[in-house]
Amino acid sequence: MGLYENAHEAMSWLTSKVPSQPEVALILGSGLGALADELTDRVVLDYKDIPHFPVSGVEGHAGKLVCGNLAGRYVVVMQGRVHYYEGWTPEEVTFPVRVLGLWGIRNILITNAAGGINPDFMPGDLMMIHDHINLMGYNPLRGENDERFGTRFPDMSDAYHHEMRALIVRAARELNLPLKTGVYIGVPGPSYESPAEIRAFATMGADAVGMSTVPETIVANHMGMRVAGISCISNLAAGISKHKLDHEEVKATADLVRETFSSLVRKFVELLDTP
Numbered sequence: 001m002g003l004y005e006n007a008h009e010a011m012s013w014l015t016s017k018v019p020s021q022p023e024v025a026l027i028l029g030s031g032l033g034a035l036a037d038e039l040t041d042r043v044v045l046d047y048k049d050i051p052h053f054p055v056s057g058v059e060g061h062a063g064k065l066v067c068g069n070l071a072g073r074y075v076v077v078m079q080g081r082v083h084y085y086e087g088w089t090p091e092e093v094t095f096p097v098r099v100l101g102l103w104g105i106r107n108i109l110i111t112n113a114a115g116g117i118n119p120d121f122m123p124g125d126l127m128m129i130h131d132h133i134n135l136m137g138y139n140p141l142r143g144e145n146d147e148r149f150g151t152r153f154p155d156m157s158d159a160y161h162h163e164m165r166a167l168i169v170r171a172a173r174e175l176n177l178p179l180k181t182g183v184y185i186g187v188p189g190p191s192y193e194s195p196a197e198i199r200a201f202a203t204m205g206a207d208a209v210g211m212s213t214v215p216e217t218i219v220a221n222h223m224g225m226r227v228a229g230i231s232c233i234s235n236l237a238a239g240i241s242k243h244k245l246d247h248e249e250v251k252a253t254a255d256l257v258r259e260t261f262s263s264l265v266r267k268f269v270e271l272l273d274t275p
Contacts, residue, residue, distance in 0.1 A: 039068030182207025
């Protein structure tokens with residue numbers, strides 16, 4: 001079967017297991033998956049049980065799809081994701097977003113742990129993504145276009161939807177939480193970037209760097225979804241940090257900001273579609 005048929009089969013399987021139609025999808029990045037434990041009336045599904053779903057082997061990515069109630073809305077939460085650097089194809093990396101789009105979900109919040117490039121950023125800061133730079137080395141829409149998913153040449157001028165961005169800002173303001181805003185640059189990984197690369201990225205206008213999010217955002221826009229993005233600045237990037245980079249630092253920082261991150265996401269979900 002083709003990509004559309006596989007995604008439709010996965011969507012149909014989820015529909016048979018989940019009692020309600022989710023209003024919003026949340027993709028939780030490295031170390032940020034604890035928010036899914038706050039859902040009530042939960043339905044927990046392992047990625048390995050969902051037809052054609054890719055399963056991550058990266059520590060900090062639980063590999064579970066959790067549906068339930070959060071802040072007065074029925075949501076679906078991806079606890080972790082797969083990455084291109086694990087050996088997955090672009091189609092496999094973005095397959096879950098295809099399934100969520102076919103499920104009828106129109107709003108998606110994509111989160112990640114990222115390295116801070118902007119000198120004003122510190123580990124533990126939360127950054128609303130207002131735009132991205134694609135240095136992944138690929139575009140997930142390459143190849144024959146299936147019009148059932150979306151148009152051949154989707155517009156990316158508002159990739160992180162202005163209404164969704166406004167809600168994140170409003171949520172932070174109502175909670176009196178500090179919030180950074182910036183450009184996320186996506187790279188393939190898995191090696192961390194060199195200091196020279198970080199200097200080049202800064203010149204290009206990037207504020208934070210990571211190994212995900214960009215492909216998912218492109219595919220979500222292709223399917224007509226409204227995208228919001230939040231990066232947890234988990235460490236300072238190479239050449240800015242005074243010590244070697246370590247994935248354990250990423251997880252540790254995410255754990256420290258768990259409540260701040262969770263409260264911002266909860267408030268965002270609560271405000272969703274509020275004028």
